[in-house]
Amino acid sequence: MFLLLLVTAIISLTLGKYPVPLQDTARYFLFRIFGVGNISPEYYQILGNLLVDIRMPRILAAILIGASLSVSGAAFQAMFVNPLVSPGLLGVLAGASFGAALGMVFSKTWLAVQACSFLFGFAAVLIAVGIAKMHKGNTILLLVLGGVISGALFTSLLSIIKYIADPYNQLPAIVQWLMGGLSLVDRSTIFAVGVPQVVSIIMIILFSGYLNALSMGDEEARALGIPVEWVRMLLIFLATVMSALTVVVAGMIGWVGLIIPHVARMLVGPNNKVLIPASALIGAIYLVVVDDVSRLLFNVEIPIGITTSLIGIPFFAFILKKAKRGWN
Amino acid sequence: MKPLIRAKGITFGYTDKPVLRNIDFTIAEGEIVTLLGPNGCGKSTLIKIMLGLLRPGKGTVFFNGTDIAHVTAKSLAREIAYVPQIHKSSFPYAVIDVVLMGRIPHKTFFFRYSKEDMDIACDALERLSIPHLAERPYTDISGGERQLTLIARALAQGARTFIMDEPASGLDYGNQLRLLEQIINLSREGYTFIKSTHSPEHALWIADRAIMIKGGVIVADGACDDVISNERLFHLYNARVSVMKLNGSLRVCVPESICGCMAFGATG
Numbered sequence: 304m305f306l307l308l309l310v311t312a313i314i315s316l317t318l319g320k321y322p323v324p325l326q327d328t329a330r331y332f333l334f335r336i337f338g339v340g341n342i343s344p345e346y347y348q349i350l351g352n353l354l355v356d357i358r359m360p361r362i363l364a365a366i367l368i369g370a371s372l373s374v375s376g377a378a379f380q381a382m383f384v385n386p387l388v389s390p391g392l393l394g395v396l397a398g399a400s401f402g403a404a405l406g407m408v409f410s411k412t413w414l415a416v417q418a419c420s421f422l423f424g425f426a427a428v429l430i431a432v433g434i435a436k437m438h439k440g441n442t443i444l445l446l447v448l449g450g451v452i453s454g455a456l457f458t459s460l461l462s463i464i465k466y467i468a469d470p471y472n473q474l475p476a477i478v479q480w481l482m483g484g485l486s487l488v489d490r491s492t493i494f495a496v497g498v499p500q501v502v503s504i505i506m507i508i509l510f511s512g513y514l515n516a517l518s519m520g521d522e523e524a525r526a527l528g529i530p531v532e533w534v535r536m537l538l539i540f541l542a543t544v545m546s547a548l549t550v551v552v553a554g555m556i557g558w559v560g561l562i563i564p565h566v567a568r569m570l571v572g573p574n575n576k577v578l579i580p581a582s583a584l585i586g587a588i589y590l591v592v593v594d595d596v597s598r599l600l601f602n603v604e605i606p607i608g609i610t611t612s613l614i615g616i617p618f619f620a621f622i623l624k625k626a627k628r629g630w631n
Numbered sequence: 632m633k634p635l636i637r638a639k640g641i642t643f644g645y646t647d648k649p650v651l652r653n654i655d656f657t658i659a660e661g662e663i664v665t666l667l668g669p670n671g672c673g674k675s676t677l678i679k680i681m682l683g684l685l686r687p688g689k690g691t692v693f694f695n696g697t698d699i700a701h702v703t704a705k706s707l708a709r710e711i712a713y714v715p716q717i718h719k720s721s722f723p724y725a726v727i728d729v730v731l732m733g734r735i736p737h738k739t740f741f742f743r744y745s746k747e748d749m750d751i752a753c754d755a756l757e758r759l760s761i762p763h764l765a766e767r768p769y770t771d772i773s774g775g776e777r778q779l780t781l782i783a784r785a786l787a788q789g790a791r792t793f794i795m796d797e798p799a800s801g802l803d804y805g806n807q808l809r810l811l812e813q814i815i816n817l818s819r820e821g822y823t824f825i826k827s828t829h830s831p832e833h834a835l836w837i838a839d840r841a842i843m844i845k846g847g848v849i850v851a852d853g854a855c856d857d858v859i860s861n862e863r864l865f866h867l868y869n870a871r872v873s874v875m876k877l878n879g880s881l882r883v884c885v886p887e888s889i890c891g892c893m894a895f896g897a898t899g
Contacts, residue, residue, distance in 0.1 A: 384721050439645075509741040516732045518722055522684050523715055527788070528708030528736030573722040576743075 373586025398427025483608025
């Protein structure tokens with residue numbers, strides 16, 4: 304599956320408004336890395352700009368985001384003992400969207416927008432967890448309720464921002480951001496965001512053995528010797544970092560975190576030790592492909608959030624029938 | 632016999648109203664103890680306290696002389712296994728993966744299951760005569776098979792004390808009997824069982840001892856044959872039942888009210 308991801312990524316490099324034949328891509332990289340072969344300087348320049356500066360960061364971003372959303376989705380589904388849960392459960396996506404919109408209205412620099420988005424993504428989850436902590440009782444249920452409250456809060460705050468935003472410049476920017484897109488990705492962002500995302504993914508993969516037991520419910524997990532509260536908070540923290548960063552890079556991208564774990568479950572079964580890594584790879588492949596579709600299907604690029612939903616929804620409806628058997 | 636679990640002055644309430652008051656008992660190694668009591672009497676709460684899932688408001692639970700509040704969940708899990716009521720998992724894990732969860736208390740943080748863990752899990756399935764279920768999805772097998780899977784997980788856990796919350800509930804008649812057989816078999820190997828049940832007969836058939844709880848206090852504690860009597864069952868469940876001795880040593884419960892109706896129907 305890792306090979307498949309590699310192949311998808313390489314093919315994606317060649318695709319675009321200005322298609323680069325596979326041989327030329329290969330020649331470019333051979334020349335660049337090993338100094339083998341010969342390419343005319345102008346063509347080398349163009350290819351460098353196209354492949355390394357524009358397409359590569361974009362493909363890397365798609366891989367990271369696809370993997371992050373799918374892994375946090377799969378982890379949440381196990382942790383909350385519910386296969387219909389998605390990474391936005393605790394309000395992180397709503398919070399981060401609000402943060403980004405706030406940044407766009409009140410700040411001029413892109414970095415501020417990104418920082419604001421990340422911070423509010425985190426704040427939303429903190430509010431959800433805080434609400435759950437205030438009460439005694441079924442922690443899972445309280446967390447879900449806390450997430451609903453916090454998500455609703457930030458969604459309405461987002462509406463306020465949209466309402467007061469300048470309708471000629473800011474509002475369209477916000478709306479487009481919320482539809483998701485990888486066109487603003489640059490190399491420095493990818494490196495800044497990629498490291499924590501990769502670390503989080505690896506951490507969750509390492510913890511995946513606990514996820515099986517957590518998905519049997521809190522009491523059983525604890526009776527199996529797992530410090531449930533502690534592990535859950537750590538997993539929520541990791542998932543929040545990952546998901547908030549996807550919004551920072553590419554806005555709201557829906558459905559990936561919900562459907563990819565299901566696809567992975569159909570392919571490799573429900574054991575989280577296998578499922579989590581598989582979700583990461585499948586999510587990465589899926590988002591790279593969907594981004595190619597977004598770029599190529601029409602003359603104008605379609606926001607990737609729309610494409611993921613349009614491809615994801617019929618697909619989800621289709622697998623629902625097959626997956627249902629394992630649920631009840 | 633060596634005392635294994637000792638509850639001392641346990642009082643607990645979810646709110647201000649206590650669910651359990653001043654619970655005291657000592658359970659010896661190798662005993663089969665049945666908790667009896669009407670719905671809402673505090674049986675499940677007591678089970679959760681013995682497992683360390685709930686902290687008692689007052690009082691202490693000792694395991695092998697140590698206060699379980701001072702023991703980590705992990706080391707407690709190596710000694711005491713929880714066999715919950717049968718439930719349907721949300722995810723169709725293979726039976727063997729469910730049994731392997733029992734190995735978690737023996738693992739460090741970022742673990743992989745070793746060949747040894749696999750062998751222990753397979754061995755547990757073997758002991759309960761269900762090795763053929765290993766690769767089946769846990770969600771697809773019958774209730775009785777699921778209960779056996781959970782017991783296999785407890786065996787794989789390596790614990791010698793099993794705490795079971797109404798293990799027979801939701802099982803059909805045959806599976807209930809097979810479950811009781813398994814408990815007797817394991818008890819002969821020295822395992823200790825603490826289980827709650829709604830069926831006094833299950834206590835009469837396999838348990839050494841019954842603890843009766845009503846309204847959050849222990850109303851009787853002793854050998855099943857002594858404790859389970861017509862009067863006590865009436866007090867506990869508000870139902871008139873005759874405990875009868877069959878030819879052998881086995882005792883059964885016969886509900887008087889239903890017998891009465893039948894007698895009336897026959898003569899009328």
